[in-house]
Amino acid sequence: MPDQKGGAMAKAARIGGLMLLLVACSPGGAGRTREGDAVRASPVMAWSNLLGRAQPRPDATIAYGDDALQLVDVWVPKGKAPHPAVIMIHGGCWQTAIAERDIMNWIADDLRTHGVGVWNIEYRGVDRGGGMPGTYLDVARAADLFASKGGRYGLKTDGVRIAIGHSAGGHLALWLARRPALARGDALRGEAPIGIDVAISQGGLPDLRAGAASVGHACGAAAPKAMAGEGYALTSPPEMPVGTAREVQFHNDSDPIAPPAYARAYAAAMAKRGAAAELVTTEGEGHVELIAPDSRSWAKQRALILKLLGIRGAE
Template structure:
């Protein structure tokens, strides 16, 4: 399926909008469930951090997750091509949004961060902020209970050197490769032992190669579900055959596990038929 096909899926307008800064894109859409029966989700959209891709393409997924009982928070953030986009503004916005949601949810259960593509990179980075230097303003103890990374750009250094997304990773850091030490999930490992992480990736992904998730899963000793014949956008389409695997990854027993020193790689291959 294509990106444009995804935009035809049924959506609802958000029930609430939280503003966290003066820029028009410093906002969080909130989608409320009929009854809250599942963990709250922060949903970070992808698009190679580029301004032409905004949160609107994740609204079908946000609507579907809310229907399943999740309260869904969808942050927007400044992106490449906008004033303040890229380093450091993109990371300022994501850190601020997740901290705001975590504060709102304190005492009401943990927060699961779901990210797709570049949003997967930001989701994993959010769970690794405790590994940043003490002098870094983004450093913080893990406020994220679980991460589900869908077709994630989990290796920023590899994306930088290979030119994925037309060189978007290099633009993200203004060509300064040394900044990837602060921003690259694979370089910030290990994860906190209490953080559950699950990766999901389609084997036919032409935008972010599945090998990237395989390498991250091996390095981090976390679960990876490979969906055979699935492309990049099937993972965020509630009408795709890949969708049940994504929902399983969201549940603690279904697609991931908390890490421990003895944790071994869990790999699953889920058949997928093209629609």
Template structure:
């Protein structure tokens, strides 16, 4: 599956667009089930990919997935954020945006009928990096500009075709995205520049994680996910990895595919 074939899928419209900043990218798209379940709804926070660059892709990439998850009974909180080629993006802006959007959900969950205790994160590609980072940000040093006193911790996180080790995968990121993570996604003033921004440096998180990769993914190939899952398990975290046959980089966000079924099943298991 290609970006073009993904774009050909139905693009459901969000029930509401919620602004959390002044920039065009600083919005959340909220998708809701057509029929509200009895009681509070579980929720999925989706973070879209696109090589951390506005010129590559945005929230439209995950609208089919968001609509499909809403049909399964989830409230879906699809996070927009400033990318590295937008004013204010990069470090710390991109990360601060994702955190702010998620913390907004934490404060608004009750009034929107969302069960704050049943929230999972789900990110694709570069968005998987940000979703996994958000799941581990409670591990940030207290003096980090990105630290928060009580960040929302999910019940679990799904990385779909994720690039999760900014330093160890820097060459891969340069090849597929045309960016140097040391210049765009790290804290240049820190002794360890990636300590605040790379998910692998925040292990262990204590958050259950599922990694899903298509076997033919030529952007974030399965070996990258396996290496991360092994490090997470050695650190003491619960990590599963699924390598899906006959799938590439985009099936993991495409409803109707086996890869997306695995993603949805993991999210449902996390939020039971």
């Protein structure tokens, strides 16, 4: 059997190296976030601080297609079912080579210990046959599967439905919430798209048009361009039809990948369309902390999730 810790450290080094390249071309540089004329510098978590830990494991893994990446990890709390649950979407600049679903395992496990099930989606990145439309079709199909089969795993599929995604996954969580508002007959919408009540974006990158036109985008211009194809009105939340879901953006002020300025720009764009996009910021934390179970920013997210799901002990 391969050494789990050694494999995790190797993966941390791989992801860390790729992220350093991304940070080098992002506004502010590593560990620094520029907002207007102010520049903050503070120590933040490195990927190795998270990925070097012993990795918790899901309770089940199910396939929703024939591709090796068309999978969902299911996390089921102990106790009497059905359990309230969230749909989770990982980031990694929409590229499988950068990250897969297991980067979310630590917060998935944290939610499981707090009585919340998790439907953690894998999908084909732009480097593995995804992009427009592949990635969206994968996310849509996996999310719809939650509605039809989540109950078989002891998860509550009605009530408040929450989609939560990190970085590029934040874009996909917002997209998933807007999907039912797409025109009937559109392939990305599908026949019976799952309804999302709350979309939580963790350091998300929601504006594909801005990303594709930017020379300083954290993921480079190619990835958001590939994700948009020729259809920003179908793929980029600022330009998609306005939906009914509550949207909450969590950003950290020492995050060079997705600074709070991204969230403010998105909120301003949505305000012009008569829609609200909330923003919660945490000082002194970065991109990794958003999915680290012992961070202050994650504590805020967890508290919101527990409150939304009506779980006792929510702060």
